Amino acid sequence: MDPFLSDHGGDPTRAALPPAEFYRSPAVHARVIERAFARAWHWAGEEALPPPGHARPFVLAPGVLDEPLFFSSAPDGSRVACLSNACTHRGALLVRASCKNASLRCAYHGRRFAHDGKLVAAPHFEGARDFPAPADDLAAARWSALGPLLFASTHPACDFESWLGSLRTRSAGLPLERAELDRARSRDYEFDAHWALYVDNYLEGLHVPYVHPGLNQAIEFDTYRTELEPWGALQIARASDPRDALEFPNERDIGGLYYWLFPNTMLNLYAWGLSLNVVLPLGVARTRVLFRSYVWDRARLERGAGAGLEQVEQEDEDVVTSVQKGLRSRLYQRGRYAPAHELGVHHFHRLLARCLNERAS
């Protein structure tokens, strides 16, 4: 077990929280980015897939991985590839803006690629031996979708469906496909705190009665529960008022389903739609969180657990930045898990420890 988890890491009744050093160390932070973020699935941004015969560039995990990629749709629409946007010659960006993809030409030395990333021409390379090789084609990333949300990964530690866990089946009865991005209800937040403190806070409902008086009225705190999944955690809150509940065949009166997917994606399902939160570490003590609202039932907005999200976010930000300051203390070492309430936090730390301990591949 990585030294940041105590010897009792597997048992939340005995384990200790990560030491303050985990949240302060730039070296550990850099390792987490390479081991956890670079091998994770990430939201691929709010634009839709390009139409047949077109390519569209995007940057995966901006500010963190800054991985340049592009989606490329086959001319007959039969396939969409997610490809590296770094030219295989000297790495120039190939696709600078949405364009037709019949022949993608690098602006630096004229190398050309087909819509599927195959190298088709490399001017001035006469005499190069064993050329072209498969490595001269554009590398492919993996991508997948959940309703209107696109996700991609260059080196995923697990396949997309394993990452989603029960989210795919659990959301099957919801009208995800017709959820539309509401830009007026979407915004980015930035604050001075380690990204994992934001995730720690998200993964426990223990603070709700103390930090979120408004939200606390909308849910039945006594019924709040956490279910662990291989790559995530689900928190379920029952609605105080059944009229604000999500409707599922086997489960009633759900005010909100809060999915966290390792390491930095949160998908919150409410009666009105879906709130996506993407946590982007900009540095060891600076975090950006993207909030995007996808609405399928406008009439149910601003009711129950899914109301006042901006207020809830401010309350969370406030408490997380307070923890960041507390962790500077030379007198604070590490705390303990509340076993009945912080199972999600413990699970998150174990997944992090596993990533840090795995051999880099």
Ligand code: FES
């Ligand atoms: S970098 Fe693209 S052709 Fe040289």
Ligand SMILES: [Fe+2]
């Ligand atoms: Fe909170």
